[in-house]
Amino acid sequence: MEKTFYIETFGCQMNAHDSEKVVGTLLNTGYTQVETPEAANYIFYNTCSIRDKAEQKVFNRLQHLKNSGKNKVLAVLGCVAQQEGEKIFDRAPHVNMVVGSASYTKLPQLLVQIEQGDKRVTGLSLDTTETFDTPFTRRDNPHRAYITIIEGCDKNCSYCVVPFTRGPERSRTSESVLEEARRVAGLGYTEIQLLGQNVNSYRDPSAAGWDFSALLDAVGKVPGIRRVRFMTSHPRDFVKSIIDVIDENENLCNHVHLPVQSGSTSVLAGMQRSYSRDEYMRRIEWMKNAKRDISITTDIIVGFPGETERDFEDTLDLLEEVQYESLFAFKYSQRPNTGALKLGDHIPEEEKTRRIMILQERQRAIQLRRNADRVGRVEQVHVEGRHASLNQWIGRTSQNQTLNFSGRDTDTLLGDYVPVRVTRAGPNSLVGDAVV
Ligand code: 5AD
Ligand code: SF4
Numbered sequence: 001m002e003k004t005f006y007i008e009t010f011g012c013q014m015n016a017h018d019s020e021k022v023v024g025t026l027l028n029t030g031y032t033q034v035e036t037p038e039a040a041n042y043i044f045y046n047t048c049s050i051r052d053k054a055e056q057k058v059f060n061r062l063q064h065l066k067n068s069g070k071n072k073v074l075a076v077l078g079c080v081a082q083q084e085g086e087k088i089f090d091r092a093p094h095v096n097m098v099v100g101s102a103s104y105t106k107l108p109q110l111l112v113q114i115e116q117g118d119k120r121v122t123g124l125s126l127d128t129t130e131t132f133d134t135p136f137t138r139r140d141n142p143h144r145a146y147i148t149i150i151e152g153c154d155k156n157c158s159y160c161v162v163p164f165t166r167g168p169e170r171s172r173t174s175e176s177v178l179e180e181a182r183r184v185a186g187l188g189y190t191e192i193q194l195l196g197q198n199v200n201s202y203r204d205p206s207a208a209g210w211d212f213s214a215l216l217d218a219v220g221k222v223p224g225i226r227r228v229r230f231m232t233s234h235p236r237d238f239v240k241s242i243i244d245v246i247d248e249n250e251n252l253c254n255h256v257h258l259p260v261q262s263g264s265t266s267v268l269a270g271m272q273r274s275y276s277r278d279e280y281m282r283r284i285e286w287m288k289n290a291k292r293d294i295s296i297t298t299d300i301i302v303g304f305p306g307e308t309e310r311d312f313e314d315t316l317d318l319l320e321e322v323q324y325e326s327l328f329a330f331k332y333s334q335r336p337n338t339g340a341l342k343l344g345d346h347i348p349e350e351e352k353t354r355r356i357m358i359l360q361e362r363q364r365a366i367q368l369r370r371n372a373d374r375v376g377r378v379e380q381v382h383v384e385g386r387h388a389s390l391n392q393w394i395g396r397t398s399q400n401q402t403l404n405f406s407g408r409d410t411d412t413l414l415g416d417y418v419p420v421r422v423t424r425a426g427p428n429s430l431v432g433d434a435v436v
Helices: 013-028 052-066 078-084 087-091 101-115 162-166 174-186 212-220 240-248 265-270 277-288 309-322 339-343 349-372
Strands: 004-009 042-047 073-077 097-099 121-123 144-148 191-195 227-231 255-257 295-302 326-331 378-387 392-397 402-406 417-425 430-434
Touching: 004 013, 013 042, 013 073, 013 078, 013 101, 013 144, 013 191, 042 052, 042 078, 052 073, 052 078, 073 078, 073 101, 078 087, 078 097, 078 101, 078 162, 097 101, 101 121, 101 162, 144 174, 174 191, 174 212, 191 212, 212 227, 212 240, 240 277, 265 277, 265 309, 277 309, 295 309, 295 349, 309 349, 326 349, 349 417, 378 402, 392 417, 392 430, 402 417
Parallel strands: 004 042, 042 073, 073 097, 097 121, 144 191, 191 227, 255 295, 295 326, 402 430
Antiparallel strands: 378 392, 378 417, 392 402, 417 430
């Protein structure tokens, strides 16, 4: 059978980057990538199970993929694969492979089994100390290179499925991370995003024993690299030295995504986040007192079991106190195996909707205000794309804001860094003119 494959990816940046590594591995094993499921003999579907809705989508999509033609190999990867395991074969009997992210190094081997005639293969062990590093990664984004520094998660937030789907924490050696950073710099990338479910608990397994701050600083000093971002931070492990290295090294972006989940200490306790509101605010103070203007973004869950109106108001009040640059808000959704299951899910859907809408409305007002204050400023943007219809370039500031601009009529700006004066502000983005 001709080895053509199609891949579809859902979920977080870790998943997106896993797919880049899977694609690189497949290309290196002699497979050819095609753009539609119909044209492929092998279909890979990299899934997310962070919330119930994401998981339901997977089974609907698997049903659809079945209609893309007969005699294809269908592989389910990612978090739903790990979470549901062999049960996927019962719900979707046309699936041939179920492989979780902790088993991707075995993919070539598992594919050989399929080629030899096995109808169903699985890679589901979480018992691993390995990370999925590959020199073959095929990057989708020509401007920003993702680099995994730590895989898995050892926290036990009571709502979260990730420790069950991505296995225990495993850090890469600093040398291997730096080697990849130098390699992507050599390929012309100027921006790197370091990835992990909890980058702050990074611990170099080699004798150097670096912590996250040391690694961040070193990646920021790789010749050719002009911007370094990182995702995601856990407040418990977020230490002041991270702010100190950002202050001292302009190549490290002045943006921190620090998910709070709730502004109420009692809800945080129910979530087993292992910090109080005050402890979280201490980290925020470090950032507010930094020399650089650090933008802060967050994730919030509304309707966690036991969240009272008062708790919710504490969250609204936290928004005003922190003045986030932007946030992602989610309605609580029960996940299999998690600690919070025993607390039930008693807040009605309509009430969760009401809360999320109020939250988003408040945040919108904050963003409008913050962005209006930026009019007149000059920001350095990294050019990521072009809106042909608007005759505008799409840029991103170090603070991770979208700043679209006009004023340079050349077709060679992609990947460049351009100073842009902000002329207009909306709640979600800025518009400006290139400074010539
Ligand atoms: N229900 C709702 N939101 C969740 N998140 C994680 N698990 C759940 C859940 N069970 C949110 C958190 C996390 C983000 C990636 O997804 O806010 O930070
Ligand atoms: Fe989705 Fe979480 Fe898995 Fe990422 S780690 S794909 S967000 S379930």
